[in-house]
Every structure is written in C-alpha cells, then in structure tokens.
Amino acid sequence: MKRLEQAWYNHARWPLLLQPLEQLYLKLSAQDQRKKQAQQWQAPVPVLIVGNITVGGTGKSPLVATLVDYLRSKGWKPGIVSRGYGGKSSEYPLSVTTASDPKIAGDEPVMLAQLGCPVVVDPKRSTAAQSLLAEHDCDLIISDDGLQHLALGRDIELVVIDAARGLGNGHCLPVGPLREPKSRLQQVDYIFANGAEHTSQLEGQTLHPMQLKPTQWRQPASQATYPIQPLPFNESVQALAGIGNPERFFNTLRQLGLTVTGRPYPDHYQFQAQDLVSTEPLLMTAKDAVKCQAWLGAQHWVLDVRAHIATEILEQIHLDLLAAQARKQTSQGL
Incomplete structure (x- = not known):
C-alpha cells in the first residue's frame, strides 16, 4: 500500500x-x-x-x-x-x-x-x-x-x-x-x-x-504541561507518528528548533511496548498517545496542537x- x-x-x-x-x-x-x-x-x-x-x-x-x-x-x-x-x-x-x-x-x-x-x-x-x-x-x-x-x-x-x-x-x-x-x-x-x-x-x-498550531508540551506520565518555549527537554529527539502524513508532524517539530529522528507508522497503527523504547525524548501526537498510555514514562512527550x-x-x-x-x-x- x-x-x-x-x-x-x-x-x-x-x-x-x-x-x-x-x-x-x-x-x-x-x-x-x-x-x-x-x-x-x-x-x-x-x-x-x-x-x-x-x-x-x-x-x-x-x-x-x-x-x-x-x-x-x-x-x-x-x-x-x-x-x-x-x-x-x-x-x-x-x-x-x-x-x-x-x-x-x-x-x-x-x-x-x-x-x-x-x-x-x-x-x-x-x-x-x-x-x-x-x-x-x-x-x-x-x-x-x-x-x-x-x-x-x-x-x-x-x-x-x-x-x-x-x-x-x-x-x-x-x-x-x-x-x-x-x-x-x-x-x-x-x-x-x-x-x-x-x-x-x-x-x-x-x-x-x-494551520495546526502547537499549544503546549504535555508529559502524560506526570500530567504536567509546559509552554512551547523554552523546551522542557534536549533538542535532539526521537518522534513517532501513526497519522495520515507523519512528515507533517516531524516538520512541525523541526520548525520548533528540534533535531528530529522520525519513526513513521501507518495511520491508526496499533503501537506495542517495544515501539516506545528510546534513549532520547520520544515525542508523539495526542492521537497516538491515547493508544500508548500503558507504556508512557518520563521520556515520552506529547505536542498538543489546535487547528487555527x-x-x-x-x-x-x-x-x-x-x-x-x-x-x-x-x-x-x-
């Protein structure tokens, strides 16, 4: 496909x-x-x-x-x-x-x-x-x-x-x-x-x-939220996206000044625990985060956005x- x-x-x-x-x-x-x-x-x-x-x-x-x-x-x-x-x-x-x-x-x-x-x-x-x-x-x-x-x-x-x-x-x-x-x-x-x-x-x-405008960073494990700037983690990150156009998400992160290694997945992909392993901050969309709740830890972050x-x-x-x-x-x- x-x-x-x-x-x-x-x-x-x-x-x-x-x-x-x-x-x-x-x-x-x-x-x-x-x-x-x-x-x-x-x-x-x-x-x-x-x-x-x-x-x-x-x-x-x-x-x-x-x-x-x-x-x-x-x-x-x-x-x-x-x-x-x-x-x-x-x-x-x-x-x-x-x-x-x-x-x-x-x-x-x-x-x-x-x-x-x-x-x-x-x-x-x-x-x-x-x-x-x-x-x-x-x-x-x-x-x-x-x-x-x-x-x-x-x-x-x-x-x-x-x-x-x-x-x-x-x-x-x-x-x-x-x-x-x-x-x-x-x-x-x-x-x-x-x-x-x-x-x-x-x-x-x-x-x-x-346009999808970033509104905040969210750490689901702690329920803490942070403003877009300054970054609450290091600039070098991993990012996963199981959405229709993963590159759109990765490019949004790059526009925020991040160095991104992207992990694209098919839309509506059902993640497994091994997909969430990372030694760097691992960023994802809100849509993907709801499928990963059981495995989210301190290194996992969500970029919340709103359509403007x-x-x-x-x-x-x-x-x-x-x-x-x-x-x-x-x-x-x-």
Missing part, C-alpha cells in the same frame, strides 16, 4: 494500469451512495460534517476540536459522532470517554472525548447520531468524518485537504487517493487546506487556509448553523 500511496502523490504513471478497477469502484460507490441517500435520516438538530475526499488523515479531528471550542463559546451544546476507525467493539452504538480503550472505540474518538463533550461511535453514523440525542442534551451534531455516509442527513459539509499533498493525481481508488471524484468539492460548503497560509482556489472553490482558521469563517459557520436550526424548528412547528 505504501508504494501505491507514494505513486499517487508522485504522479507515477503505472497506477493508470488499474483504471478498470477505478471504473468498477466508481460504479459500486455510486450504487452504495444511492442506497444510503434513500435511507437518509434527518436529525431534529443541525448536523455538521467534517470530512475529506482522500484516503488517510488530513487533520479533520483537530478541526473538530476547534469547532467544538468555538461553538460552545457561542452557546451551542455539541456532541460528536464517529465511525471509530481503528477500533472494534462487540456492540454499537458505543459511548466513548477518556477511559475508553482505543482498540475498541478508536483512537480519534478517545482523543476527542478529552474535549468534555459527548462522543458516540458507530459504523452507521445515523445510528450514532440517534443514540447521541437520546442519551445527551445536545443541540448540534458534529460528525468526525462521514462525508460519504449519506445515510446521515447534513446541513453543512466541511472538507479538509492536506495542502502539501493536495488531491494527488486526481484519480479515485485504486488509481489515485480519492474516495469520490474531485467534482464533489463543488457541492460542499467549506474547504480547508491544512498547512496553507493563504486563500487559494481548487476546482473553482475557495480553499481556506488552516480565520475567526470570520468560524463566525460564518456559526451563523449558518443558526439558520439551519431555524429551518428545522420551523419544519417541526416549533
């Missing part, structure tokens, strides 16, 4: 040999989407989707965290639904807390539970959303991923793209990294380019800049949600 993924983003020509499979994928995907749309459930509260059209991570979960923080400051009571990718439970829907096992609930849901708002996972997002509303006092549903899960009706769709990787070669699986044709971007409400500094255009749509987007965009999303809420209340005769 790694060789194929590299080919997608290096614009190699040999994946074009897989075009018959791409056409089959598009046909089966369209059938699945029609089936889901026919079964679509409309929530009585606004639904905000944060997704992507490429395979792998792009920074959706940090954006979800930023949205939760901002929208709570505006009076919303959000809850989060997720597929729980990387986890496997014997029963769904599953409510997630900070004490949940990432092998059961998934790493991103456990990380998002640290925000202090309700989190429910289910491969069927609509079932997760119904459980969320039945068990918690929420007036807003935020779906971490789920752009392609049309069985859950939505009011606003946000897409996150990796600014460095873009859409790769622009083809759908398995020829390229796209889950859907790039024309799908013309139907969403907001597109964010993770890592971009300026507004740009893609497929005739505006790409809003988004323009305040006026956050405010516009808030206003869009208020409009969606008013429409739903009118349709319900409230």
Whole structure:
C-alpha cells in the first residue's frame, strides 16, 4: 500500500494500469451512495460534517476540536459522532470517554472525548447520531468524518485537504487517493487546506487556509504541561507518528528548533511496548498517545496542537448553523 500511496502523490504513471478497477469502484460507490441517500435520516438538530475526499488523515479531528471550542463559546451544546476507525467493539452504538480503550472505540474518538463533550461511535453514523440525542442534551451534531455516509442527513459539509499533498493525481481508488471524484468539492460548503497560509482556489472553490498550531508540551506520565518555549527537554529527539502524513508532524517539530529522528507508522497503527523504547525524548501526537498510555514514562512527550482558521469563517459557520436550526424548528412547528 505504501508504494501505491507514494505513486499517487508522485504522479507515477503505472497506477493508470488499474483504471478498470477505478471504473468498477466508481460504479459500486455510486450504487452504495444511492442506497444510503434513500435511507437518509434527518436529525431534529443541525448536523455538521467534517470530512475529506482522500484516503488517510488530513487533520479533520483537530478541526473538530476547534469547532467544538468555538461553538460552545457561542452557546451551542455539541456532541460528536464517529465511525471509530481503528477500533472494534462487540456492540454499537458505543459511548466513548477518556477511559475508553482505543482498540475498541478508536483512537480519534478517545482523543476527542478529552474535549468534555459527548462522543458516540458507530459504523452507521445515523445510528450514532440517534443514540447521541437520546442519551445527551445536545443541540448540534458534529460528525468526525462521514462525508460519504449519506445515510446521515447534513446541513453543512466541511472538507479538509492536506495542502502539501493536495488531491494527488486526481484519480479515485485504486488509481489515485480519492474516495469520490474531485467534482464533489463543488457541492460542499467549506474547504480547508491544512498547512496553507493563504486563500487559494481548487476546482473553482475557495480553499481556506488552516494551520495546526502547537499549544503546549504535555508529559502524560506526570500530567504536567509546559509552554512551547523554552523546551522542557534536549533538542535532539526521537518522534513517532501513526497519522495520515507523519512528515507533517516531524516538520512541525523541526520548525520548533528540534533535531528530529522520525519513526513513521501507518495511520491508526496499533503501537506495542517495544515501539516506545528510546534513549532520547520520544515525542508523539495526542492521537497516538491515547493508544500508548500503558507504556508512557518520563521520556515520552506529547505536542498538543489546535487547528487555527480565520475567526470570520468560524463566525460564518456559526451563523449558518443558526439558520439551519431555524429551518428545522420551523419544519417541526416549533
């Protein structure tokens, strides 16, 4: 898979040999989407989707965290639904807390539970959303991923793209990294380019800049937190990352003045104790840390980050949600 993924983003020509499979994928995907749309459930509260059209991570979960923080400051009571990718439970829907096992609930849901708002996972997002509303006092549903899960009706769709990787070669699986044709971007409400500094255009749509900004160092073993500067450890470090684009994390560390030896792993990788051995400080993401809790010691550090987007965009999303809420209340005769 790694060789194929590299080919997608290096614009190699040999994946074009897989075009018959791409056409089959598009046909089966369209059938699945029609089936889901026919079964679509409309929530009585606004639904905000944060997704992507490429395979792998792009920074959706940090954006979800930023949205939760901002929208709570505006009076919303959000809850989060997720597929729980990387986890496997014997029963769904599953409510997630900070004490949940990432092998059961998934790493991103456990990380998002640290925000202090309700989190429910289910491969069927609509079932997760119904459980969320039945068990918690929420007036807003935020779906971490789920752009392609049309069985859950939505009011606003946000897409996150990796600014460095873009859409790769622009083809759908398995020829390229796209889950859907790039024309799908013309139907969403907001597109964010993770890592971009300026507004740009893609497929005739505006790409809003988004950056993951470091907020603090955290030592999970002691629960101590430290400012980004001065560094609470030596400049020469090891770093592991089981995320969609590990180099993005390693480069962030280098920009902070660190000499980094990177250990890249596949997205949602299930770490083992031997992966955490290091004679130097070993740095990781918050997403990876939730899977490593049992083995973390004094040499292990987490770099906490937040997604930064323009305040006026956050405010516009808030206003869009208020409009969606008013429409739903009118349709319900409230």
